[in-house]
Amino acid sequence: MDVTVGGGGHAAALLERLLPGGFLIGLDRDEEAVRAASARFAGQAAHALILHETFANLPRVLARMKFSEIDVVLADLGISSRQIDAAERGFSFRNDAPLDMRFSKTAPRTAADLVNTLAAPELTRIFREYGEERWAGPIARMIERRRPLTTTLALADTVRAAIPRAHWPRDIHPATRVFQALRIAVNDELGALADLLRDAPAVLAPGGRFAVISYHSLEDRAVKHAFRSRESFEILTKKPVRASPEEVARNPRARSAKLRVLRRKT
16 A cells, blocks of 8 residues: 555555556545546556545555555655645745645645634644744744735745744745644644554554655654554664665655654564
8 A cells, every 4th residue: 555645656666566466555635646646557457546535544445445454555744746836735935825735625724724713822832843943933923913814925924024034044944844834734644644653553464564754853753653662563674764865866855755664573
């Protein structure tokens, strides 16, 4: 199972190893990703099935398909280039767009809903916990003074105004951590990850592997601690596997990726 199938890159590599006798299940809660992956594997229906589903519902998906065990579960927790590059999705401040940030259009709240309705203390908590943002309090209060904020650039400008110029980070845009925090909150990413970390090891066949690629410290800590807590499992990556310089040169967004792998012993 590729539980974050996206455009199907990882899934295609997995399927190549599975043929001729294996079967691939791909999940994604982004409707556009499901359409793209379904089109990519349209000619391989006997070996691949793509579903519009969140990995938080992994046991329900397997029960519905009458699978009791899986050999490999792969989760790539990063936001996809397709999502970032689609300005209208509101994930990035590179273009002015509505503050959306939902992985699925069926999600109940957008980033604009959170920014314009939550009180400053709750916004502060979100920015501090999910973005590890040092200036969370001043940013939240500035948002409260300036709202309504409905576009990505309006929010980015508000964040910049809240942080003293001398304290802007050198290597990232000042609003990067706030955008990350809002995206995590909108999509309940850490809650869904907790469900996956609880459920995926239980569905592995003996010798089966659970691989997770994370991109920031909140995710990586959760994965590391969950793996360490599992008895009858072996951690195959004593240290997380990082992208090589050659891979980063080809794909700069892989720079922060960390891969950890867990194997079921019996």
